[in-house]
Amino acid sequence: MLTIWGRNTSSNVMKVLWLCDELGLPFRREDAGGAFGRTKEPAYLAMNPNSTVPTIVDADGTVVWESNAILRYLCASQEALYPATPRRRAVVDQWLDWQQTSLNVRMSTLFLGLIRTPEAQRDQAALATARDQAEGLFGILEGQLEGQLEGRDFVAGDFSIADIAMGPVLHRWFALPIARAEQPRVRAWYERLLARPAYARHCAGALT
Numbered sequence: 001m002l003t004i005w006g007r008n009t010s011s012n013v014m015k016v017l018w019l020c021d022e023l024g025l026p027f028r029r030e031d032a033g034g035a036f037g038r039t040k041e042p043a044y045l046a047m048n049p050n051s052t053v054p055t056i057v058d059a060d061g062t063v064v065w066e067s068n069a070i071l072r073y074l075c076a077s078q079e080a081l082y083p084a085t086p087r088r089r090a091v092v093d094q095w096l097d098w099q100q101t102s103l104n105v106r107m108s109t110l111f112l113g114l115i116r117t118p119e120a121q122r123d124q125a126a127l128a129t130a131r132d133q134a135e136g137l138f139g140i141l142e143g144q145l146e147g148q149l150e151g152r153d154f155v156a157g158d159f160s161i162a163d164i165a166m167g168p169v170l171h172r173w174f175a176l177p178i179a180r181a182e183q184p185r186v187r188a189w190y191e192r193l194l195a196r197p198a199y200a201r202h203c204a205g206a207l208t
């Protein structure tokens with residue numbers, strides 16, 4: 001059976017749990033990272049030298065780390081979630097990379113600063129900058145969603161791992177105690193994701 005290593009409070013682990021739930025893939029999860037430690041143990045480092053979560057070990061022993069690479073690996077044969085057609089696949093890939101290199105950078109600053117840092121130790125200037133930048137990035141998503149057809153109104157058209165990669169931080173964006181510009185298409189997308197039981201189960205809990 002597939003093993004997922006990682007605490008379920010990590011947005012990068014949440015993606016993998018949500019995808020497995022959407023696909024009905026059986027898995028077992030091993031707590032690791034944060035207060036659970038284990039990621040610096042030699043056995044873990046032999047799987048993932050970055051000492052981060054998630055890491056997966058498939059039934060045949062295949063090990064994969066980097067959450068978006070894990071999403072691609074798990075649904076390589078799922079046309080609906082990761083299209084095979086190069087043109088459609090490129091659109092999903094572009095948003096997967098954008099999530100890691102743009103959106104997640106600002107959202108990590110906000111989440112770690114506001115939820116995991118005592119108030120007195122917060123870098124308010126960095127938080128303000130990250131909020132402004134994140135709002136601009138959600139503005140890009142607002143524009144992307146505006147161009148989608150009804151019924152194919154996810155980030156890359158049909159529901160895909162692009163939505164799964166962004167879903168955990170999308171919930172944080174709406175749950176964090178911050179000001180947000182009105183972005184009705186982003187809000188409606190969030191509500192469409194919340195209507196999916198697997199998203200609600202894995203990604204939309206209290207922020208800890």
Ligand SMILES: N[C@@H](CCC(=O)N[C@@H](CS)C(=O)NCC(=O)O)C(=O)O
Nearest residue numbers: 010011012033034052053054066067
């Ligand atoms: N780009 C990596 C980032 C992995 C990462 O930084 N994970 C965080 C949790 S979201 C982590 O391992 N933090 C250290 C820990 O939990 O001990 C991925 O997407 O898998």
